[in-house]
Amino acid sequence: MTEFSVNDAELEKRFQDRVDDEQKIEPKDWMPEGYRKNLIRQISQHAHSEVIGMQPEGNWISRAPTLRRKMILLAKVQDEGGHGLYLYSAAETLGASREEMVEALHEGRAKYASIFNYPSLTWADIGTIGWLVDGAAIVNQISLQRTSYGPYSRAMIRICKEESFHQRQGYESLIALAHGSAEQKAMAQDALNRWWWPSLMMFGPHDAESAHSGQSMKWKIKRKSNDTLRQDFVDQTVPQADFLGLEIPDPDLKWNEERGHYDFGEIDWEEFQRVISGDGMCNRDRVATHKKAHDDGAWVRDALRAYEAKKANKSEAA
């Protein structure tokens, strides 16, 4: 039987014990209000990022250089829509409604990964996005497979299975450019120059400045800190850039024998703040496009609903 006498402190202790014991928290379990809020914020941000991320790449579907590249890009962008769905569903198990989340995105109350506020200017950007942006996302998502909230963890496992295709197709298309003509190689280098720093920003502020980090680590919502994940990403990416014969646009980048890691330069945090708070190159455009797609689809939802109502009436009459 449910014990009515337990107080919040006791419940919180049992909750934390379960988390410490690496057990998953499931939707109907008791959880601290802060844990629920924190998760809804993080998962919905993550979902919005997947969906808004379809735009810079969708921009190139009609202009992909070959039919094969076009099919690949279509499949990838469709995957990202699916990732959004997995994540919205996970957030809904916490009591957040899809409508509320979409509304928060449209009203600018909800954030998404700031990287998608940069424009995709050339075809080389598409390969670079797959390589760097999906690459950075994978580093983060692999660690989140072990997040303490069951539905979030399961969504991450599903997503990680699909992400490797995203990164590999991007890198493969960059090999073609980097080993192609001088113009093609220059185009690949230009794309790397523009996407490198925003990719590093994807991991968020330094640990010391990260508002939610400490508590998120204690609750095991996050499993690795921003700076650790960023270092993992740099370490794995530098040799890949070398293989392409492209140069990472950071004069401070060098191998540190003692640490066993690459040292790298400081991110332009002012730019990070500017873009995350709505003043990047494409912020307004991204949200307006999402809103328009949502509004343009209203008649489909209305028609479906009307049809269901009609069917229900008929079966009542019969």
Added chain:
Amino acid sequence: MNEQQQLLPLFEVFVRSKRGLDHKHVGSLHAENPEQALEYARDCYTRRSEGVSIWVVKSSDITASQEEDARSFYDPMDDKPYRHAMHYQLPEPVNNM
């Protein structure tokens, strides 16, 4: 938010990955009716031939036990050790049954 904008109902999706295996819960989605839910499920959860059969069930039609009730719900099972094979000590020569 008015009635018209209300959420489409929620469906739970179960996929049988290949013949001979059970259907397994893979996630959920919103759809207007079961037929539409089935098509969405195909597009969302089986893009890489993850399944040979899909079930969709309206989430509101599922009745579930809760883990907090586990004690009253499962307690009677715990004091029946004789239901487990290892309860029975057999001599070594015949212990592989």
